[in-house]
Amino acid sequence: MRYVRARQPEQKAERREHLLTTARAMLESGEDVRTLSLNALARRAKMTKSNVYRYFESREAVLLALLEQEWAAWGDDVRSALPIRQGGHKTQPEVLVARCFARTLVRRPLLCLLMSVLCSVVEQNVSEEVLGAFKRGGLEFANTLAVFVETTLPGTSRHMWLHLILDVPVVVTGLYPFAHPAPNAQRAMQDPELHVFRRSFERDVERFLHALAICMHGSSG
16 A cells, blocks of 8 residues: 545644654664664655655654654653652662653654654754654653653742653763674673673663763752
8 A cells, every 4th residue: 555645734733743653663673773764764654755754854863753752652651650659768769760750761762763863863954843843842852851850849849840851861871882882882881890881771771861860950959
């Protein structure tokens, strides 16, 4: 089946979602995010390349839309996973949030992959209009999630959680490549002397976010 031009709003929404679903499947099956092309996406989606341009201005815009979806889904994961801190609970809120963020992030490899190339790939070929809308949506998301965390963990600061959430892509961008090295680097680090260079993504994300949260808490106190 080859898709023809959509004319109704619901048809356009369906075509756009079809493209995103197709791109997601390609990336999850091992397609390199740095070389994924609109030509390949159009062929897999059974659409013409010119038709794809009706929904996305570039292949980076497709990746940006996928990142938006993944970011929102991660927020839902956090809302389901963050434990309520009851009165007298000895675990510090910074520990609870860092642990929750790390555990939910590691379950979304596509989100982490896209965040890790956000600046170097995804933001490189999109218009200011599209990028501005993405940034504003991201800020709204972060604010909403920060309010949820503050409400779930009474006595904590929404402002602190907002900045920690905005730091998540920075932490992921730094750690993801080191936790997923090239095959030759993986083999080299099998040497016991070089084990110190091996990274556990979940453990190190939790460690970095915890440290950031502690610093923020101290500077706000």
